[in-house]
Amino acid sequence: MMKTLKTLLVVAMTCMVVFFAGCGGDDGPGNARLRILHASPDAPNVDVYVDNGLVLANVPYPTASGYLTISAGTHAIKINAAGTQTTVINVSPPLSKDGAYTAIAANFVASIEPLLATDDTSAPPSGQIRLRVIHAAPDAGAVDILVNDQIVLSNVPFGTISSYLTVPGGTYDLKVNATGTAITAIHTSVTAAAGNNYTAVAIGSLKTAATNPLSLKILVDG
Known part of the structure; x- marks a missing residue:
């Protein structure tokens, strides 16, 4: 994962x-x-x-x-x-x-x-995970965050630390799109084990795409 x-x-x-x-x-x-x-x-x-x-x-x-x-x-x-x-x-x-x-x-x-x-390092409800997003990609502009092609956060500017979302454990398709568009800057699949809290950090840059491209850094909290 x-x-x-x-x-x-x-x-x-x-x-x-x-x-x-x-x-x-x-x-x-x-x-x-x-x-x-x-x-x-x-x-x-x-x-x-x-x-x-x-x-x-x-x-x-x-x-x-x-x-x-x-x-x-x-x-x-x-x-x-x-x-x-x-x-x-x-x-x-x-x-x-x-x-x-x-x-x-x-x-x-x-x-x-x-x-x-x-x-948040407390245990989520049984069978669930907690997931939040941090926008730390400096030149990506405002973005929409999609989980399984559904927008869960919209118009998120650089520096934003979202609240945690509570969802069932499982495999999720995550996309980071330029706000209001279908232009996907980051696309990855994440398998999240129930009972954990996760932080997905948007990192990298358009300017450094050859060496440090836009991506998601997945952290387990706790």
């Missing part, structure tokens, strides 16, 4: 990085989970820092990390060009106790920006 994720180099952490689970006592603020998706189609590999500690190194497009467990609260998240001190994203989002989040490095490198999605 999903293409194999590229290998992600995860830097070994020590208890000196006190925000990671297991490095502190039991009296802290609780934990949150955070994963990173490199979705800037013309950007180089990146390094990811949390509170100035390197947590992911040399991450290529379009890699998604697993969930990192960090203490709940506000943390400084920086994304640098790999191996440099050049910071392209520097944000400090508040992360709630027991919350799960996906941070996306989106847009072209000249205008790179963060998208932060709150992930």
Whole structure:
């Protein structure tokens, strides 16, 4: 169903990085989970820092990390060009106790920006899945999202993080069309196992079609 994720180099952490689970006592603020998706189609590999500690190194497009467990609260998240001190994203989002989040490095490198999605990791109803769409393809324009040729989201602009749709598990035909047209930019089939929540991220670019074309990145939430 999903293409194999590229290998992600995860830097070994020590208890000196006190925000990671297991490095502190039991009296802290609780934990949150955070994963990173490199979705800037013309950007180089990146390094990811949390509170100035390197947590992911040399991450290529379009890699998604697993969930990192960090203490709940506000943390400084920086994304640098790999191996440099050049910071392209520097944000400090508040992360709630027991919350799960996906941070996306989106847009072209000249205008790179963060998208932060709150992930639903609770179990869907029996026999069902939850599915949402994130539009992170910078030059695709507004799009319609079709499931089995039925429009489920219309006129979706870049940067949109949809709500979750609850549908039965199974195999679905997904299309991303230019809004109001039958021009299909992305077309794929997805088999979604009941009991899971999924995020479909529209990534890639018309400008980088030869190397990083428009496509859907399917993530399992939780």
